[in-house]
Amino acid sequence: MKTVTVSQMKQIEKNAAESGLSYTQMMENAGARAADFLLAQTPPARSAVVFAGKGNNAGDGFVAARLLKKAGCEVTVVLTDGLPQTADTCRNLEKIQAMGIPVFDFLEETAAVTAQLKNACVAVDAIYGTGFHGALRQSMRLVTEVLNAGGRSILALDMPSGVSADTGEVSPGAVRATWTMAFDSLKPAHLLEKSIPFCGEIVPVDIGIPAECHEILE
Template sequence: MRTGFSVETVRAAERALMAELPEGALMQRAAAGLAAACADLLGRRVYGARVALLVGSGDNGGDALYAGARLTRRGAGVTAVLLSADRAHPGGVRALRGAGGRVVSAADGVPVVRRADLVVDGIVGIGGKGGLRAPAEELVRAAEDGGAPILAVDLPSGVDADSGEVRGAAVRADATVTFGAYKPGLLIDPAREYAGALRLVDIGLRLPEEAEVEALQHADAADLLPRPDAESDKYRRGVIGIVAGSARYPGAAVLAVAGALHGGAGAVRYVGPAAEAVIARFPETLVSSGPPSKAGRVQAWVVGPGLGDGAEARQALEDVLASDVPVLVDADGLRLLTPEGLRARTAATVLTPHAGEAAALLGLSREEVEAARLSSVRALAARFGVTALLKGSTTLVAHAGHPVRVNPTGTPWLATAGSGDVLSGLTGSLLAAGLSGRDAASVGAYLHGLAARFLGDSPVTAMGVAEELRGVWREVSRG
């Protein structure tokens, strides 16, 4: 499991460790890791390389200066551009100068960064708030114009370490070296897009067991995958009920059923007006004209994809929510949802909105949700008492009292019609197999994203993603 910790938690761990170490030892550990990452970005051709350090007043500026001193001793031409000369880390400045490096003021920094082979962003540390200001913004733009790779120290300057929000101009790094622990903002968009490739340097921090955010890895997903045994029948494997589709959107029903069948369901019961289209594609589906409560035994329901907003859709949603089994609500079901419909539920409920649907549920604009994805998904989970899966560039899963899960497998190619319907069916099948709402949503998002990745860096279709799930299941099962 990859975990991310808040600034407050990381700083507390740093203070505790610094109290046990000689003065400056922790910064030297960080600088050694940073210098190694610089060498890697330079392709190990350190000797003769031109390195520009953008140095602010925080400790990450000190990390950059000490790393610069190490690179200077290896033959690099290192110049530190001090944004505030009187507040730069004095020991770091002495170390760089003593090794033979140069120091210039911000006013003289633009030509330096434009000629550099590597630019190191040590402007603002993990406690920074808001976007970059002059002259930092001008220097960063000059670095981008110069075309050299940019390596951020701990996190790109201008992004929020705790939330992943970007409230102004910020560094777009090619890579980020972070120390001791990942910070939530490095894992969550929009800030994740600014971080580039991530590299964690272990500096010996002792961190609590529970993180702010976490991301499943292959082994974690493998441990959660339901597997049949010799005594399994279709009911033990999980029967999922799907209420989806309409005369206008029959394909939504077909795709949700595809996600469920390829996602391991023992059987699928379909309720709705698209039965003919579903049976034509998947003859193993058990169909019913409704209502859902009369369709037969299920272990979980999926309701909403392509359902429409008429009276029959509303009645079907109410019928499903009145059941005593886990329910996943998506798409049109979210638009019909009311808090009153959730209050009486005791079984797990999973909501899977995209940013626009989340905005409607929270009374915000879509732009507000996209800019503050972490706080938005937490608000959804808390306000409605559910597991909330917020779809998007980084899919997030929140359940009150637990770390938010960040899905690491997504790809922009999943932004295609019907992919959310497949995700709903897949996640519903995992609910029916007995996974908790949080685990089903997390594993569903993981497999869904991985299926799109397995199809390559090219356009995908929703049905193609569904059909790829079997191969993904085999791959993940290997751990």
């Protein structure tokens, strides 16, 4: 698996979309890999809380939530920054709502979120993915503090929230993941000494992007 920057990954995804693999399908594939991974653990995930931001990383998390629910897992979704802002992510939120999966707003229902976490064996970090840089806002640090507390396993989708994918810089309050799932390609922070402790075990996964879509990196 190659190591690529965030901008290179965006180009790879654009190449894939132009070759016929839609962004919608890439999101579906990413979420499916996350759900499959959690269900393959020993013991398999029986209860999960998905923390979702408002970008496409949240969409990956919504897909995972839907597929975990279909597999018999008890699932709760937490919106950490209001409603999602991309079309694919909004559609996947509608799908999980139609299934009756509970959706909480963190800022308005913090106590309920904390209660849900007490009964969960795993949490999914689908807040920022590779879109994070700089420092976590105070409101988001409240989210990551709750997410990090309790000692349960955490699966970060593409990158732990609070870690910059390109530089490996770690914001105070960053998520400390048990596993980080690297979609399609590794990112620099997956390999940098300062960010590795926050990534935990790196799990590289294929999301269906054809090999020729990576040729820009040659």
